[in-house]
Amino acid sequence: MKFPNNLISKLTSRKNNNSFRALPTNHDLIDFSSNDYLGFSRNENILKLVETASKNTGFFNGSTGSRLLSGNHTIHVEVENELAEFFKTPSTLLFNSGYDANLGVLSSVPQRGDIILFDELCHASIRDGIRLSNASSYSFKHNTLSDLERKYLNTKKASVTTYIVVESIYSMDGDRAPLKDMAEFCKKNSCFFIVDEAHATGVFGTQGRGLIDELCLDDFIFARVVTFGKALGCHGAVVLGSNALRNYLINFSRPFIYTTAMPIHAALTMKFALNELETTDQLTRLKRNISVFKNALQTHNLQNRFIESDSAIQSCIIGDPIKTKAIAATIQKEGYDVKAILVPTVALGTERIRFCIHSYNSVSEIEDILYKFSTLIYNLNPL
Numbered sequence: 001m002k003f004p005n006n007l008i009s010k011l012t013s014r015k016n017n018n019s020f021r022a023l024p025t026n027h028d029l030i031d032f033s034s035n036d037y038l039g040f041s042r043n044e045n046i047l048k049l050v051e052t053a054s055k056n057t058g059f060f061n062g063s064t065g066s067r068l069l070s071g072n073h074t075i076h077v078e079v080e081n082e083l084a085e086f087f088k089t090p091s092t093l094l095f096n097s098g099y100d101a102n103l104g105v106l107s108s109v110p111q112r113g114d115i116i117l118f119d120e121l122c123h124a125s126i127r128d129g130i131r132l133s134n135a136s137s138y139s140f141k142h143n144t145l146s147d148l149e150r151k152y153l154n155t156k157k158a159s160v161t162t163y164i165v166v167e168s169i170y171s172m173d174g175d176r177a178p179l180k181d182m183a184e185f186c187k188k189n190s191c192f193f194i195v196d197e198a199h200a201t202g203v204f205g206t207q208g209r210g211l212i213d214e215l216c217l218d219d220f221i222f223a224r225v226v227t228f229g230k231a232l233g234c235h236g237a238v239v240l241g242s243n244a245l246r247n248y249l250i251n252f253s254r255p256f257i258y259t260t261a262m263p264i265h266a267a268l269t270m271k272f273a274l275n276e277l278e279t280t281d282q283l284t285r286l287k288r289n290i291s292v293f294k295n296a297l298q299t300h301n302l303q304n305r306f307i308e309s310d311s312a313i314q315s316c317i318i319g320d321p322i323k324t325k326a327i328a329a330t331i332q333k334e335g336y337d338v339k340a341i342l343v344p345t346v347a348l349g350t351e352r353i354r355f356c357i358h359s360y361n362s363v364s365e366i367e368d369i370l371y372k373f374s375t376l377i378y379n380l381n382p383l
Helices: 004-016 044-057 074-087 097-107 124-132 145-155 179-189 243-252 264-279 282-299 321-333 363-378
Strands: 092-093 117-120 136-140 161-169 194-198 223-227 237-241 311-317 339-341 352-356
Touching: 044 194, 044 264, 074 223, 074 237, 074 264, 092 097, 092 161, 092 311, 097 124, 097 194, 097 237, 097 243, 097 264, 117 124, 117 145, 124 161, 136 145, 136 223, 145 161, 145 179, 179 194, 237 243, 282 311, 321 339, 321 352, 321 363
Parallel strands: 117 136, 117 161, 161 194, 194 223
Antiparallel strands: 092 237, 223 237, 311 352, 339 352
8 A cells, every 4th residue: 555655755754864764673782772671571479479460360361441431450559559559649540551540640630721831852752742632832942940920920811720740750851850949839830730750750759759759759749650661670550649630531531431451460460579679679780870970071081072871871962863773773782772862852953872871780881881972973073
């Protein structure tokens, strides 16, 4: 069947701009690319516990329907209750992924006439949720409170509800949002604060509860999105908030209402990943490796080339798609899995190599990959 010409044109444009995407197939490299920060995706203890619990509860291949029909299981409720206790929040609601959770909250909660102010570097799932809402939306400059204030004053109207949306740790830059200042701003102006903790969960806070926990900001947050597909090494997400928020999402969030419920196996994996998070030493190992990486940046005089970050995400701006892809390909040939991040994931001129640090990376691996990277940066220019 003939493919539409306008779609062919878009694919051709991607290839001409050196930003064409293809699915990777090489997975036997040393991992400096995945979001599996604590190694939970390969944790044998979690796997064994899930297998045993699946047998004991009566394993289902599928959920058989949405949670409002036949798909709601006592395991779902049990996991939600455990999550509420762990994160010290009144209520929680499971979603099939972080993307679904952001879509579910932002497409349904802000109403026509409301205002959404969001950081310009927010994830695509946040942007897509906002796009599906009936509210008016405006972006503000990344991590810039003064621009948030300016946008708020420009859009402020009597009786208008305003939502402020950020990520606590940004997925491509690895930097922090100024959560304390933004929380105070929201409190002062009666705005509703929504925070995506995807890349903070399992990395920051007591037992990996996230950056909101670390900063003691729980009472300032209207809705918090926690995903399990990053440091928790499995699949699924949860929205944390009030009982009223849970009830609202059950009744009005289309990505929750009209989708098949999370499989029992996935919910059990979330349960035991959470239990592992409470006892593991992998968070300590991860923090050590982040420090080793940052010290190695100093050793190779690379610190000014990287975006300032104390998270597991460390990004070096290259600014040219051809050079970025060439550097990534060369490092991959040396046995290390790093990825070139290109347009449209990041803005034109900010193409980068993104390093993800893990608890299971060895010190020698970290030092070696940065030695090889520094050689490429300083000796192979232009590539």
